[in-house]
Amino acid sequence: MKFLLEFLYLLNIFFSTYSLGQGQTYAPQNADCPATSLIRTAGTVASGNQALGAKESLYIEERRKKAVPEAYREYWRNVESSVRRNRARLPEYVKSILLGPSDHLPRVSGALSGGGLRASFVGAGILNALDGRNQTSASRGTGGLLQAMDYLTGLSGGACLVMSMSQANFPGIYDLTLGSIIDETEGWLADMDFVAPAGLNRILENPIFLDTKWWSTLGFQVSQKALAGFDVTESIRSYSQPFPIITSVAESPGQGPIVQRGDAVPLSNNQYEFNMYESGSWDPNLASFIDTAYLGSSLENGQPSKAKGCVNQFDNLGFLVAASSNIFRKYDAFATLFQPKSYRPFLPALKGVLSLIPNPFYGLGTAEYLDRKSKTLSLMDGSFGGGNIPFAPLLVPAREVDVIVAFDAINITQPTIFGCDEPEVPLVIYIPNSPPTDGSATATNLPTASLEVSQYRALSLIEGGTKLATRGISNDPIWSGCLACALVDRSRGRLEVQRQGLCSDCFQRYCFHSV
Template identity: 35%
Template sequence: MLATLLAVLTASSLVSAQSAANQAYTPVSGACPSGFEVVRLVGPVGNQTLNQQEVEYISTRKANVLPDAWKTYLANIQATNASLPDYVASILSGESRYPNVGIASSGGGWRATLWGAGILNFLDARNETSAALGTGGILQAAQYLSGLSGGANLVGSFAQANFPTIQTLAFGTNSTDPTSAWGGWLPQINQQDPYTNATQNAEYLQELIDEIRGKYAAGFSVSYNDITARDNGRHFVNGTNAENFFNDTLLHGAGYTWSSVPNVPTFASYSQPFPILIATLLSPNGNFSNIIPNSSDIVPTSNPIMEMNVFEMGSYDPTLAAFTPMKYLGTTNDSVCWTNYDQTAFVVGASGDWNTFYNTSESVLVNSYVYPIVTALNESIPQTDIVLDSSLFPNPFRASIMNGTFIDENETLIMMSDGASDGEAIPIQPLMVKARGLDTIFALDANQDFANAYWSAGGSLVNTQNRINTLFPTAYSMPPIPTNTSEFSAQNLSIRPTFFGCDTSTEAPLIIYIANGGPPRNGEAPLTNQQPSNLTLDQTQAFLDQVYAIAMQGYPTNASEVNDPEWPACLACAVVDRARNATGTERSGLCSSCFERYCWNGTEVALTTTTTTKSGAQSMGRSVMGVVASTLVAAALAYF
C-alpha cells in the first residue's frame, strides 16, 4: 500500500485548499479572559481541591437530580419483591445520605467500547428490561463516568451526543438533520481502511492529513493522533452517518470541543454523570525502572496519570498535582490564549493512542500498519524533532510554576499515550481521588489479560493496587484485591461479578468488578472474546446482546443455573453498603448472604503455576522509542 500512498501524496500535496473541517479543527488565538490562570495547583495530599465548576456540577446534581434518580432505582428494585433489609429503602429514599457512585469503563478497543456499553445498558433506567430486572437506574444516579481508550470512545461519545440510550449511541438516530445529529458509532466502517480499495484508502488518509494542516499552519506540532482524531470525528462525534461518511465537504466532528460538552442539554440540566477521560504521560524523563516487569507496558507507573475532564486537564498524582483549563488547551501563558485545541475527537484519541506500542523496535514498527501512516504524515507535513506516535500538547506546566515537582516541566511539549500504557486499563484512579468522595465504584473490565485470548483476569486492578501501595499510599485509598492474575483466575473472580472491600476500612471505596472473563453460561458461542476492527450492525447488536446476557448472570448459588435471581438485589446491597456503614447500621438479611457469596474473602489459594498475562503483573520490559519527524524512520528513532 505504501507505494500507492506516496503516489497519491505527490499529487495531493499540490492542493492546499482549506476544507471546512480543516478550518474547524484549527486552534484560534485571542486575548485571555480577566483573571485567567494557566495552571491550577490542587494542593498537597490530604488537602487537594476540585475545580469549582466540577464542584458546582456535582453539588447541583446531588441536590436536584439524584434524589429522583435514586427513587426511580428504588422503585425498580422494590418491584421485583426482593426481601431486602429496610435500610436499603431508607438510604435510597434519602432518609440518610445517598451512595456516591462512579463507573469506570476500561480500554480494549472496540471490544471494550461494546462491553462497557452493554453493562451501562444493564444499569440504565430507560431500558425497560433493566428496569424490570431491578438494575435500571444506577446509571442515572452515578456521579462520575470515566473511560480509557476503548472506554473513552464510549464515554466521550456518550457525553457529547447528549447522553442517549445505548441503542441510540451505538446505532444513531433517524434525524432529519444528518449533518449535525448523532449518527452512531458506524462500526461497520473500518477505522484504518474504510474502503476495500487501497487507492481509495490512500486518498482517505490524505484527506485526514489535509484536515489537520490548519493546526500545523497555526504553529502547532501535529502527530499521529491528529490523524486519528479526524477519523474518530467520523465515528465518535456528532455530524456523521453512514450516508455522509465519505462526504469531504462536511465537518465530521471538527469544531466540537470537549470543553463545549457543558452546553449539551443533558449536561446543562445536570442529567448525566460527570465524564472523565484518561491518558498516560509519555515522557523521556520518567523513571523507566518503574515499568511493570515482564509486561508489554511502555510507560513507568511513576509517570502521572493524566485526566481530561470537560473543565480541565492534569493529574491529582502528587508528581503533578496541577490542572490547566480544558477550553484553553494549547495555551502556555496568560497573555495569549488559544481555544479550539481541545477537539473532542483529539481528546478521545489521546486516551486511546496505543500506537506507541508498535514502536518498541525498528522491525515491529516497519511491519505495523502505523508505519505507512506516520511516513505519509512525515512526507506531507515535515517537522523536526517531533515524536509522531504520541499525542502532543503545548506544555503549560512549566518550571516557573511547578518548581521542580513535574518531570516534564522543562519540556516545550508534553506527550501522551494510551491510558493503559502503564498497565492500568481500568480508569479507576480519578474515581479514587479523595476530594471526590466516591464510596462505590463499578470497574468494567474488557482488557486483554492473556497473551493468546481476549479475556480479562484482573491485571489492571493488580497494577493499580501495586502503583498505589508502592508510590502513592497516602494519596489514594484502594481496597485489597488479589496480588496477581493467577489468583483472579484460580478463584473465578473475573467470570462473575465480584465485590472488593467488603470488610475493610470505609475510607476505601467498595469496588464492584464486572469483567469480560469468559463465555456466557447460557451455552451461546462466545462473541466478546475478539478484537474487531469493524463489525456489521447485526454483529454489533449480537455483541451488545451477549454482554447484556452476561451482565444478568450474577453468581448463582446453584452451578446449574444460568442467572442468579438474587443478583439485582445483591447489587443493590453493594451500592448502598458504604452509606449503610456510615449510619452505623449492621449489614443484615439478604444483604449478608449476598456479601458472603459475592465478596472476595481476602484469601489467596496455593498455586502451582504462574499465568503470564498480557496486561499485567508479569512480562518482558521493552524500551520506548519515538518516531521522530523529518528523518528516515529506520535510522532516526529517538530513544528515550
Template identity: 30%
Template sequence: MRLAQGLLILTLLSQCSFGPALATAVRPGTTEQLINAYAPRDATCPTVPLVRPATNISTLENQYINARKTKANAALAAWLKKVNAGFSTSILPVLGLTHSGGGYRALLNAAGNMQAMDSRDSNSSIGGLYQAITYQTALSGGAWFLSSLAASNWATVSLLQKTIYDSTIPAGLLFPVEPNVFSIVPNYAQIVADIGAKQAAGSPVTLVDVYGRLLGYNLFNSSDGGVDHTMSGLTSMSNFSSHSVPYPILTSIGTDSNSTCTVSLNATQFEFSPYEFGSWDSGTNAFVQTAYLSSNLTNGMAISKKCTTGLDNLGFITGTSSDFFAGACDSQFVPTGMLNALAAALQSVVVKAAGTGGDELLATYRNPFYGSSHSPLVSHSEDLYLADGGASFQIQPIWPLIQPLRNVSVLIVGDCYGNTSSYYPGNISISYTYAQAQANNLVKMPFIPTSAVFIAQNLTSRTQFFGCDEPDTVTIVWLPLVPYIKTASNVDWYDLQVSEDDIASVITNGNLVATQGNDEEWPLCLACAFMKKTGPILPSGCVACFTKYCYAPTA
C-alpha cells in the first residue's frame, strides 16, 4: 500500500508546478533563504593536482590509516588478551569489515553485525572488535547502513534505530518522512526543486538524483533529508577527525551507457571515500579528490582554472552505490512490474524538475579522468555512468581491500545476499570476486570455490574461513546470513518498507550471525583467524578452530 501511495504522489508531483522560488526555499530550521544546497557551487581550485595515478594510496588516506591503526591496535590487543592471554600482540593484523548488498535486509543485518562488535553498544563476547577495525566498506543496501552511520557521526546502532530507522523504514523508501516531522508533500516538493536547481546549474540529472534524495530522508537524521551532507564533508565529523572509526569506502560499477540493462562481470570497480573517488582497475587507474568530483577537468586540469564542489552529495553517492535501476528490464532479480513502476515514477520527477528526457537509468558524473593518459578506458568519455556496486555480481565490497597497497590482513565479510527461494546465500558472489581477482592478478584474494561447490558441500549453512593456509592472501571470515530468527531475518531485498517489529528482529539476527548464536567457542576461533597470518604463537585451542572453520579444497 505504501509503495502504491508513494508512486501516486510522485506521479502527481510530476504534473504540478512549484515555481522557481523553491530553488532558494527556506529550509526547516532556517530563517533566511539559502542557495539550494543540492546544486553545485563554483570554488577556487586547490594548488595541488586534483587527479593522480593509482600508484599508491593517497597521502591523506595514508595519514588517516597510520593514526587509525594506533587506536585499532590498542583495541585489538585488549580484546585478544580478554579472549586468551596466550595470544602474542607484538605484530597485529589490519582488519577490514564489509557490508554486502541486499536492500533493507542488508542494512539491518549490517547494523546487527556491527552492533555485536561495538563496545559502546554491546556486551557480547566480540564487543570491542569494531574499535579494532581499520577499513569499513559497503555497497548497495550495505551502503545505506554505512552512509547512515557516518552521517550520524558514527552513532551507535541503538541510537540509529531509535532516532531514524524505527521512524522512516516502516513508512517506506518512497515516503520522505524525517524523524518526528510530518511534512511529506512539502518534502516531495523540495526534492523536485533540488533536482531542478542541480540541472539549472549545468549538471546532468537522472532518476538516481530523486532516488538519492529519498534515501537522504530515509537514512539521515536531518529535517531536510541531509541535502548538505557530502562524502568529503565526513572528514569534519569528530569521530573521523579523531581517527576513532574505520576508514569508510562505498563501491559502484562503471558501464559504457546510461540506458543499459546489463553490466559485464569485469566492469570497472569504482570507489568513493571521504578523500578520493576513482578506481584501481587498469582501464582507469586514477583518483580524483572527492570534494571536487565532477569538476570540469581535462587531463586532470580544471578548465579555465574553475572547480566545482557540492556534487559529492552523500545521498546521491549512496544512491549510486545502490542503483539497481540498470536491472529494470532484467526479471532475474526483481519483479519487473514493481521496479519499472518505481523507475517510471522517479523519471517523471526528473522530467518535471529538469525538463530532460528522464530515461537515464544510471547515476551520471562528469568524468574527472577525461583526456587522462592514465585512464585509457574512460579518457574519451565526457561523463561516467555508474550503477549498483553489486551489478557485476560481486555483492560484497571486497575489491578495495584486496588491493596490495592497502595491506589488509583479515576481512570480516557480512554476506546478506542470495538468490535462492528463501533469499539466504545460494549464488555465492565471492566466487565471482575470486574469478575476477584471478583475471586481474590480485593475488591477495584467497581461493574461493565455485557456487556449485558451495551448494554441493552445504558451505552456506555456517561461517567459513578462507585463506587459512595461504600466507600471501588475506584471510576472509565469511559470515553468511543464517536464520537464527526465522520469521524476519531474510526480508526480500526489494521490499521498500519493513515493520518496526521486523526491524528489531533483523538487527537481532545480525547480532546472532556475528556471534554465531552466542557460541562460547567463537571468540577464540575468530581470534585464531585474525592471528594466524601475523601471530608467532597461537593458543593450542586454535587447532580445533581451524579444523572446524577453515575451508580446505578437496583434491
C-alpha cells in the first residue's frame, strides 16, 4: 500500500510536468518579471472605486457587442415558438428587450455548484438544456441562453465542467463529456478505475484533466491543453463563450473558531477566484489580483523577490481545478462514502491535504486580511466556506450582473426565483436537483463521493440534468416563457414597465415569498 501511495504521488507530479510536445513541458519555472506591476488593486464598493481588470472588461464589452445580441435573437425565436405552441403569449416588452438595443439586453450569467461527479454531469445536462446548438433544447424554448451569458462560474465539480468546456473550445455537451471522433477526444474518463493496473496504464497513455488532489481519480480528458495554462481558443478569440471563473477558499492563520455546519473554514475567510486573466479576491480586506500567468511568484508587498524573480506556468489548469475541488480537509465527512470501496484503503493518507500556492498578496491588504503574513495560500474546495454555489464572483457590483441562473446539485423540491422584488441585487433563477415529477426513480442522485461513472450512467445523468432545466414545476408547459420573463425582469424594471400577463402569472408561481 505504501508503494501504491508513493507511486500515485509521483504520478501526480508527472502530470504536473506533462509533455506538450517534443522539448516542451508545462511546469512552474523562473521567468523575467514584466515591466508593469504584477498586482492590480481592484478597489472596493465602499470606496467607490471598484473596477474590473482591463482584459476582462474588454472581453465582456466585445462579447456583448459581437456575440450576445445575435444570441438573444436566436433565443427569442426559440422561446416564442415554444410558448406559442402551448397557446400562450409573452408580453410585448419581453420581445422588445431581447431584440432591442444592446444597453437594454439582460446581463445574465450562470453558476454551477459543487457535488462531485454528480455536479459535473448533471450540470452538463443543465448547460445542454440552455445550449442553442441542441435542437431538442431549442424546440423546448430554453436553448440559446447559454450563448447569451456573460459569465459562467463553477466550484468543485462545477469547476471541472466550466474549465473543461472553456478550454475544449466550447463544444457541445455530448462531445465534451462522451467524446468526439472529429476532435479525437475521449471525453471525460470518469469510468476509469485507476486502482486497477489497466486504469493506471490508461492514465499514463492519455492526457487528462485532473480534478482535486484525488491523485487522478477523476480523469477529464479534453486535450493536452488541460495540463497547461489558459489557452486562447477560437471561441475565446471570437468572444463566443461566457467568461469562465472558478472559486476556492483558504484555510488561514488566526481564523475564527466558528464554522458553519458542513463547512471547513469560517465565513470570514477569503474567497479566491481564478480566471484566464487574473487570480485574487474581491473581499474588501484584500481586493487585489495578480496576472494568472504569474501565479506562483513569490512577492512581498506586491514586489517580486530580487533573489527569486518571477515564476510562470504555475497556472496549470489541473492544479487550479484541484484547488477548487479539494475535499480532503473534510476527509472524515466522506471517508465511508467513497465509491467504489476499492478506493477507501489508501484515502486516509490524503486526509487534510490542501492545495498550496505561494501567496502573491503577502504583505498586502488590511489588518483583517488573515493571509497577510502567510507566504502560502492553503486552498480547498470552494464549497467549504459557506456556500455550494459560486455566487460570489457574480455579486461583484463591477460585473453588473442582472440575473444568475444557478444550478444546485443538492436534492431540493422545485425551481424558485429569488429577489423578485429586490432590484438592487441580481435576480436568481434557482434550479435544484429535484426528483422526477412522476414519482419515478431519480436519475440524477449519484452520491457525491462516487469516483467512477459508466458511460451509460453518465448519459443518464446528462439527460436528467437537461430535464431539470426544461420542465419547471410539474412539467410546466410554459416554463420556457417563465424563464424568459425572469431573464428580462431587471431590464424591465429599468425601463419602468410593469409586469404583465404571462410574466405576472409566472412570478406569482415561481417567486420565493418569505413568510
